Amino acid sequence: MSNIENYLAPSSIEDAAAALAAGPATIVAGGTDLMLQTGSGQKTYAPTLINIQKITEMRGISKDGDTIRIGALTTITDLLTDAIIAEHLPVLATMADKFASDQIRNASSIGGNICNASPAGDSIVPMLMYKAEVVLVASTGTRKVPLNEFFTGPGKSVIQENELLIGVDIAVPPAGFKGGFGKFGPRPALEIAMASVSVGGVVKDGVISDVRVAFGAVAPTPIRSAETEVALEGKKLDEETISAAGEVASSSVNPITDVRASDWYRRHLIRVMTEEILNDVS
C-alpha cells in the first residue's frame, strides 16, 4: 500500500530544499525509473512525494565561461537537440541517440538518470568521461561532488536525504578533444546496456593525451578506468596501442554474470567497444 501522506510541487530550488529539510521525501522528475521500482516493490515511497518538474530553473543547458551547466530536469531528448551539447559535448548527443526509446527520452531527466545510480546508467558513462561534477543543494548550502566520487554502489550514492541534485557542471573540453560512446545490447533500441564504454582525449598528430575512459554495466557502479587511461596517455593511436588498450580495458574490469550476459562476454564487449571508439577518434 502506498504510504504517501503529502504531495508537494515546489516551483523553486529554495522551496524544494526547504521541503527536503522537513523530513523524508521521495523526489520524482520523469518517473521512468521510480514508477517501475515502486510498482515492483523494489523501492517504497517516503511519506512526502516531491514533484520537482515545476522548478523551471533546473531545466536546460547553459554555458558560463568554460563551464557548461546541464540542469537536472534536462531531458535526454534535450541533449539530442541542444546546440551547446552538439558543439562542446557531442558524445552526450551520441549517448542520447542510443538511450531507450523516444517516449522514455522525452520523460527521463539527466538528474534522475544520475540519482538512480544504475551500474548501467547510459548518461553517466559519457559524463564520467567528461569529468562532470554534480551540484547538490540543501537548505544548509550547496556542494559540488565529482561524478566519479558520487556513486557508492548499485542504486547508491553520496547524496544526502536533505539534498537535491540540481544539475551537473562540465568543463568545456580542451581544443582537439575527441570522444565516443558505445553501448551494446541485442536490440538497437529500448535496450539496457550489457556493457557500455566512453573514451575521450585530446588527439594531436595521432597522439592521445588527457585520456578519460569510463565503463558501464561492468562494476557495481559506472566507473573510470585508470588502468586503461594510463595505457593510452601520450601514446600514438596506432593498431598496437589500440589493441593493447583493448586488452587492458577488458582485463581491468570484473563484471558479474547475470541473465543479460556472462562476465566473459561483458569483458569481450568492453574490449571491442574500446577499440572501436579509439579507431574512430584516431
Add this chain to the structure above:
Amino acid sequence: MDQIVEKPETLIGKPIPKPDAPDKVVGKTTYINDMVLPRMLIAKIKRTDRVHAKILSVDISEAEKVPGIVAIATAENSPKGLIGVLKDNPPLKGDKVRCIRDEIAGVAGETEEAVDEALNLIKVEYEDLPTVFDPEEALKDDAPLIHDNKPGNLSLTFDFDHGDIKKAEKDSDIVLEEKYELHYVTHTCMGPGCVIADFDTHGKLTIYTQTQYPYNYKMDLAPALDIPAGDIRVIQPPVGGAFGSKLDVYPFEPIAVYLAKKARRPVKLFFSREEEFIASPTRQPARVYIKQGAKKDGTITFRDVNVYLNNGGYTSWGATIPAVMMRTMTGHFRIPNVEFHSKAVYTNNPFAGSFRGYGNVQATYVTATLMDKMAEELGMNPIEFRLKNAQKPGERTPQNSLLKTAALADCIKIGAEKTDFLEKHTANVAAREKPGRIRQGIGIATSIHNAGGAKIHKSDGCGTILTMDDYGRATVITGASEIGQGIDAVITQLVSEELGIPTSDVIIANNDSAIGPWDVGVHASRTTFIAGNAARNAAVKAKHQILAAAARQSNVSADQLDLRGGHVVQKDNGVSVTKLDRLLRAMHFAGDDAELVMVSEYYEPPSELEDKNHVGDISAAYSHGAYITELEVDTLTGGVKLHKMTCVQDVGKVINKLGIEGQMEGGIAQGIGYGLSEELIIEEGIVKNPNFRDYKVVTAPEMPEIECHFIEDDEETGPFGAKGISELPCIIPGASIANAVYNAIGVRFDNPPITPEKIVRALHGDKVEAAE
C-alpha cells in the same frame, strides 16, 4: 428511367481495414482490463514461493481482518474440481505445490491496496520436496514424483511409425544424427490476464473472459465450479492478444468464480505484467533427437524422431502439440520411412500451454536446419536438395494428409529466383575465408501447416446466423471469436461480396455464448477457412431468399437477378429491379406472407479425425511456405542485423490483403523473436526475467524489410479459394534465420535463440576457455 448499377470491382483480395481498428487506435476500445461492473470487487492471487513442497498449513486469519477484504478462497473452502487436459490441476492448491506459479489463495476486496495488504498477511507453511526440472531426468526411476497418480512423471505420449526405419537406415548412404534443445518463450500479450465473474440471483454465472474458445471453455470450466456447463454464459470483451494462450482454462478463472460466489458480487481478477510472465502459459520447450538418412542422389530415406517435452507441473494443451509437430516431422518433404515418439514429462517448471504454431515452430526449426545440414553433407545446394524431396500435387503424407496442390516446390523455386539465392549463398560461403568483421548470410526454411481447419475435436465446425434488417444492413452472428486476428474484417468482406452491400453495412456479433452458435475456437489457422465458409454459405442462402422474393415481385426469374450496390438488379444489364432495403421491408410487412431474411449455416469441413495410429486427413487443405532471410552478423559483438525476409506463402486466395499482410508481419516478428532474442529464462523452476527489459521481444528497428509473394492456387473447398495461414508466418522465420547465420559464419545453433553472446562464444571459443 431505369437505374443502372454497374458491377463493382470484387472485394476479394482488396485491403479492408479491420472494423475494430479505429477504436483501438484512438483509445476508445473498452478492453476487458478496462471494464468496471457495478459493485465489482478487485481480486488477486497469493502464489507460492516454492517449486515443489508439501503445504502444511494456510493461515488467512490476519488477511481476513484487513478492512475492505470481502472474500478469501483457499483449497479448503472452495470446490474441489480439477482443470486441464488431464484434469490434473486443482485451481487452488491444498496438498502440495508443483511449480512456482501455483495458487494458494484468491483474495477479493474493495480496493487493490486492501487486496495487496491481505496477500502479504496470508501465512503458508511448507515442507520442501525434492525437485526435478529436466524431462529426461524426471523419467528416471528415482526421480521425485510430481503427481502421485502419474507414475514415471509421464503426462502424454504420441507414437507414430510408418515403413521400416531400420532397413531404411541400412540402405542409406549417409545418416545424420542431431540433438536440439528448444527453449521457453511466452506470448507477451499486450493485455495481461484478466477475468470478471458475476452470478445472477438464479445462481447462473456470467464470465467475461479473454478465452479464444468460448463454447468448449464452458465444458472445461464447469467441472471446477460445481455448476452445470449450461449455466455458464461466456462474454468476450475485446482482448489485447491471445496467440493461443487463451485456449484452455487456467486456475485464475475458476478462482475468480469462487470469489464471486462467496462475495455475491462481481469479481475482477487481473495479472500484473510480472505475473503475466510467470503465470501464463509458455510455448512447450522440447529436446529433440532426430536421425535422418539419404541416398547419394539426395533422396531422403527415413526420419527417426524422439521428443521430450518439458510439461511443467500440470498438463495444459501444450502437451498435445506433438499432434501438430508430428505432421511436419513425418510429412514435410517425402519421408518414406518414419518414426515419431514423444513424451511430455512432468517437472517442477511452470507449465506450458498452446502457442501460435502449436509444436510446428519447434518441428520446423529442427527439420529446416537439418535439411540444410544434410544438403551440405551430400554436396548439394539447399535448393536442389529440397526440390529433390518436395512432394508433387496429389501425394499423401505417411499420416495421410492429402497435398492437393502441393505448392512446396513452387514456393522454393520462386523464393530462390526472387532472391538470387544460390549466387548469394555461394558468395557468402566463399567470403567466410576473407578478413572482415561483418559477414553476410542468406538462408531458406520451409514448412507445412493445416490450412483448412484441423479436426481434433469431434466437430471442426462453425455456426453462423445471418439476419437482415429493414434498412438493408446484415448482422452476422458467428461462432468465431475476434481476438485481434481479423476475422471480423474477413467475414464482413465475404458477406458484402455476396450481398452486394457496402462493408460498412455489415455488423458482426460474436462475443456472447448465449447468442452465438457453436464454434470450436480460434486455433489451427482455421477461422478464415471455417468461419469464412460458414458466413459465405449463410450469405448465399440469404441471397437466394432475397432473389426469390424479388422474382415474385418482378417478372424476372431469380436466376436472372443479382445483388449489387444495395439494389436487386438484372444480372445481364445491371438494371435495378428494386432497392434492397425497400424489398426487405416489402418482404417483412407482407401480411400473412411476411418473412424476415434470417438464415443459419453450420459448416463442417470435409476432413477426418485421426485414427488411433495418428493416420487421418485432418484438414481440408494444407499450406506451404518458403521464407528466405538475408542478414549480416557482426563477428565481434555477435549482433545479427536482418536485412530482408522474402516470404513465399501458399494462401489459396488472398481475401483481405491488409489482413494477411498484417498477419504475416506480426507472425514474422514473433518468429524472429523465437530465433534470435526471446527466451523465458527458467532456472531451477524460477522465472529469471519476468519483464520486458530482460525478455527481448522484437521491436520496430529490428524488423527487416518483408517482401511477400502469395501463391494463389484457389483451394476448391475454401471461401473464394482461401486457405488459413495465420500460423506459418511465426513458424518459419526462426529456422530461416538459423540457416542464414550458418551461411554467414559457418556455425550451427541447435539451441535457439541465437543470441549475440552465443555467436561470439562459438566464434571465439578458445578465448572463452582461456578466460574460464
